[in-house]
Amino acid sequence: GQSLEQPSEVTAVEGAIVQINCTYQTSGFYGLSWYQQHDGGAPTFLSYNGLDGLEETGRFSSFLSRSDSYGYLLLQELQMKDSASYFCAVEVGGSTLGRLYFGRGTQLTVWP
Amino acid sequence: NAGVTQTPKFRVLKTGQSMTLLCAQDMNHEYMYWYRQDPGMGLRLIHYSVGEGTTAKGEVPDGYNVSRLKKQNFLLGLESAAPSQTSVYFCASSYHPQAGVETQYFGPGTRLLVL
Numbered sequence: 001g002q003s004l005e006q007p008s009e010v011t012a013v014e015g016a017i018v019q020i021n022c023t024y025q026t027s028g029f030y031g032l033s034w035y036q037q038h039d040g041g042a043p044t045f046l047s048y049n050g051l052d053g054l055e056e057t058g059r060f061s062s063f064l065s066r067s068d069s070y071g072y073l074l075l076q077e078l079q080m081k082d083s084a085s086y087f088c089a090v091e092v093g094g095s096t097l098g099r100l101y102f103g104r105g106t107q108l109t110v111w112p
Numbered sequence: 113n114a115g116v117t118q119t120p121k122f123r124v125l126k127t128g129q130s131m132t133l134l135c136a137q138d139m140n141h142e143y144m145y146w147y148r149q150d151p152g153m154g155l156r157l158i159h160y161s162v163g164e165g166t167t168a169k170g171e172v173p174d175g176y177n178v179s180r181l182k183k184q185n186f187l188l189g190l191e192s193a194a195p196s197q198t199s200v201y202f203c204a205s206s207y208h209p210q211a212g213v214e215t216q217y218f219g220p221g222t223r224l225l226v227l
Binding site: 008031033041042043044045048050087089091098099100101102103104105 | 143145152153154155156157160162170171202204206208214215216217218219220221
């Protein structure tokens, strides 16, 4: 089976930097994705790592270490609108390519 | 371009009743998915489809059935609703993963309450 661990809650102040970690145990690992979900809204795609290293998209960056089964999402210059839940999700290869297994989510609260 | 749409947005059922949730996408995506989201549980895959006429089970398929008769539509059925099926249901779609695009696009969700 697949299992993912991420912190349930993180708090930070506006302008700060926050890192949300995700560790996973899976067979046939293919890639790690991150999704954002505001209260009452739908998940939206943020980032994907298929290879080791850092992917940067504006204020958000995501990192993957396949050897450590570990990734993180880095949010810089935090804004109030970044308050949301963040989910890591692993994609497994083979016949189930395309399927995502989601973590339970990290609730980020940004304070003024 | 509406993206992924879901019908209805909200529904209340009594135990034992049946209903169908409709998901439609206008992005010509091959893959479609049905998830349920419960507090503290993240998103769990119910069923998915890798193309028109094909379906497969996900992590929590019991009590649900699906059909993909047209590429743009993916239906989720509850034959005999139970209170344990009270949840928020999300539909998602994506390009064929071998196309190298990994994004899943989600619909706005359907909130289902089973009494």
